[in-house]
Amino acid sequence: MHDKNISQVVISRLPRYFRYLGDLKDEGKERISSGELSKRMNVTASQIRQDFNHFGGFGQQGYGYNVNYLYDEIGKILGLDKRHNLIIIGAGNLGQALANYMNFERRGFYVRGIFDNKESLIGTKVRDMTVMPVEDLKDFIKENSIDIAVLTLPKQGATGLIDTLVECKISGIWNFAHCDLDVPDSILVENVHLTDSLMKLSFKIHDHNE
Amino acid sequence: MHDKNISQVVISRLPRYFRYLGDLKDEGKERISSGELSKRMNVTASQIRQDFNHFGGFGQQGYGYNVNYLYDEIGKILGLDKRHNLIIIGAGNLGQALANYMNFERRGFYVRGIFDNKESLIGTKVRDMTVMPVEDLKDFIKENSIDIAVLTLPKQGATGLIDTLVECKISGIWNFAHCDLDVPDSILVENVHLTDSLMKLSFKIHDHNE
DNA sequence: TAGATTGTTAATCGATTAACAATC
DNA sequence: TAGATTGTTAATCGATTAACAATC
Numbered sequence: 499m500h501d502k503n504i505s506q507v508v509i510s511r512l513p514r515y516f517r518y519l520g521d522l523k524d525e526g527k528e529r530i531s532s533g534e535l536s537k538r539m540n541v542t543a544s545q546i547r548q549d550f551n552h553f554g555g556f557g558q559q560g561y562g563y564n565v566n567y568l569y570d571e572i573g574k575i576l577g578l579d580k581r582h583n584l585i586i587i588g589a590g591n592l593g594q595a596l597a598n599y600m601n602f603e604r605r606g607f608y609v610r611g612i613f614d615n616k617e618s619l620i621g622t623k624v625r626d627m628t629v630m631p632v633e634d635l636k637d638f639i640k641e642n643s644i645d646i647a648v649l650t651l652p653k654q655g656a657t658g659l660i661d662t663l664v665e666c667k668i669s670g671i672w673n674f675a676h677c678d679l680d681v682p683d684s685i686l687v688e689n690v691h692l693t694d695s696l697m698k699l700s701f702k703i704h705d706h707n708e
Numbered sequence: 709m710h711d712k713n714i715s716q717v718v719i720s721r722l723p724r725y726f727r728y729l730g731d732l733k734d735e736g737k738e739r740i741s742s743g744e745l746s747k748r749m750n751v752t753a754s755q756i757r758q759d760f761n762h763f764g765g766f767g768q769q770g771y772g773y774n775v776n777y778l779y780d781e782i783g784k785i786l787g788l789d790k791r792h793n794l795i796i797i798g799a800g801n802l803g804q805a806l807a808n809y810m811n812f813e814r815r816g817f818y819v820r821g822i823f824d825n826k827e828s829l830i831g832t833k834v835r836d837m838t839v840m841p842v843e844d845l846k847d848f849i850k851e852n853s854i855d856i857a858v859l860t861l862p863k864q865g866a867t868g869l870i871d872t873l874v875e876c877k878i879s880g881i882w883n884f885a886h887c888d889l890d891v892p893d894s895i896l897v898e899n900v901h902l903t904d905s906l907m908k909l910s911f912k913i914h915d916h917n918e
Numbered sequence: 919t920a921g922a923t924t925g926t927t928a929a930t931c932g933a934t935t936a937a938c939a940a941t942c
Numbered sequence: 943t944a945g946a947t948t949g950t951t952a953a954t955c956g957a958t959t960a961a962c963a964a965t966c
Contacts, residue, residue, distance in 0.1 A: 509911055513904035535947040544935050560942045576907045579915035595805035670913045686916055688909035694723035697786045699898035701719055703880045704787035716961040754959050768926040
């Protein structure tokens, strides 16, 4: 269906394309050229065409791209035509916030359970879910065909759980813990390092004012 | 002090170096060579030396790098030797979670106030702060020398606030809203697009299983 | 002094941009 | 058919890696 080994930098641009195409759809726009899209997105038309062509041609010479079609195709590339079952591990502030964030469901990501190892949190309610102890993790993952684990607990807790998640053959980990995870290649990891991001902002501010 | 126009890709590696050096410090390690660090971090020693040398030489031939010194220097490059005053705009789940996340303070980022435009949230308490109406934004920013605004509200709300933030001459915006912000060059923006990140994970999972 | 390891230059690799033939 | 715009190849640019002289 598409080139193997799409570079990380192309992958990271796909959600942005998807977002802009969604906006265009909402505006009722039917077709768009790489030139017009490039102006909106502040990237070169050349890059847009190159990016899309990693996945096969979605456009038509002389016409451009059909907005709805391109939107759907990029959605498929991103796997948004499939359902995903998530669990959140770590029922602290961030875990609760993510559990309550409804927009993920619109994209097919369903939060099925929430876990913690803190006695004080187990049994409490988050959204419509009861926080479960991490001991129940293994059975829950199997019984509910969970494919993504969201890690929203401190470093130590996160690394300690990796073995269990590997055993359960989870497909992906969305890691908010402030550490790099050491997992086999079969498990895909996407890191969200909030502190790193804030530091980058700090750098830019001070770099700019020099 | 350092090259102008450090590339984005180098900047994005700095917080990770900082993190690993912090760990080395905690382990009581005094010196480290680029070779040893490269093994830990899974990058080439060459890249490490190139990256550091954008900011001047921190090492010594035959010795390597002094962990404490290098840690401090990278901290300074990232602006972590300075204090930052933040406000959170958007007191929903995510805004509250960030307000309660204590680790930012360890790095010099202090949350000074929290705002929202929802009647139902204004006046409620988050941590030790009372949620204020966005109308008070302008005065508060000036009186409390706020330099960073954290945007944790929906798209529409976020774009509507940009003019105010520009007027207030805020230095940086940490943007969690699911949109690109159109601001003058004088304001630095760092985006955290959670949905994009989750989509990237989804792509990797499906790409891998093909 | 000899060994180790940096700082830095040169070589390679990959990503972006430009150009244009193909084609709707 | 003529005009527009893609898909794709070629040229450029930038980032990574390799190599090694400088030096602690």
